[in-house]
Amino acid sequence: MYSDERVEAFRRRLASQGQRVTPQRLAIYKYLIEAETHPSAEEIHRALQPIYPSMSPATVYKTLELLVEMGLATELAFGDSPNRYDGNPHEHVNLVCTECGSIVDLEESLLEELRERVVRASRFLVRSQRHEFHGVCPRCQNAKGA
Amino acid sequence: MYSDERVEAFRRRLASQGQRVTPQRLAIYKYLIEAETHPSAEEIHRALQPIYPSMSPATVYKTLELLVEMGLATELAFGDSPNRYDGNPHEHVNLVCTECGSIVDLEESLLEELRERVVRASRFLVRSQRHEFHGVCPRCQNAKGA
């Protein structure tokens, strides 16, 4: 399974940086990359509850922060709802449905060209890029029409 | 002055929608579009303090929410710092400096093509789009090198 390789790589990076490989960290990362939901910290905590009943929310928050620092995840912030996390390692667009809250990814080759142009025009040292389209997903459009 | 026209348009839209034209609302919108800073609610509140000493933060928050609903502003959310607001009415890229917190706009014609492609590929009903590049601005790059 592809996600296992990525968890394995995470494990190695932790070890090589002298950080501890704990079951909580591995489980959180695994959940993040296997979930299609762009989960919130709370969702991750709830989902892992059956397996790690004593795991605290603080551990989830700290691990997610670590993953973001390591470049293995990105944080999607919204003004009025909890942060969501994205473990997709490829540049992509996030489509955020304002009706149901779902977020889906879309790969788009134009993002590379866009980045080049932005770097050239701004002289920014770009560390990450983030693209969101907000609107109504096809499913919710149908639901409304019904 | 260009911003006066926009304030005037805001006034008319409020009136036509049966909403009240208050000096606070006009001042908040004027400050937002004249500021180059992509201000937070707190910055706006602080800046208008001398003119409206009794204005409450709640009024600023409510007005900003109203502006976002009316499509006159967009909210830039960050996980770890207050929301910032953007009154730029054109599609653009936001360049966010992780060193000094500054945000600058960059117009980029590619965004239109990107939107078209996204709509075609996803069948999303797109209401707004948001593009952020995070990194280090030229000024902070120089400061570091010094």
Next chain:
DNA sequence: TTGTATGCAAATTGTTTGCATACCC
């Protein structure tokens, strides 16, 4: 005059922090 926006204060909520304990190395 009527009702909506304001201002104030309290409440809310997601997230962070401090510290003792557990457990990875």
Next chain:
DNA sequence: GGGTATGCAAACAATTTGCATACAA
């Protein structure tokens, strides 16, 4: 064995809410 990550509870900070008052229409 040594020290870092965890778990718990308390603290925090931005934002929202409820309600009485002020003021735009």
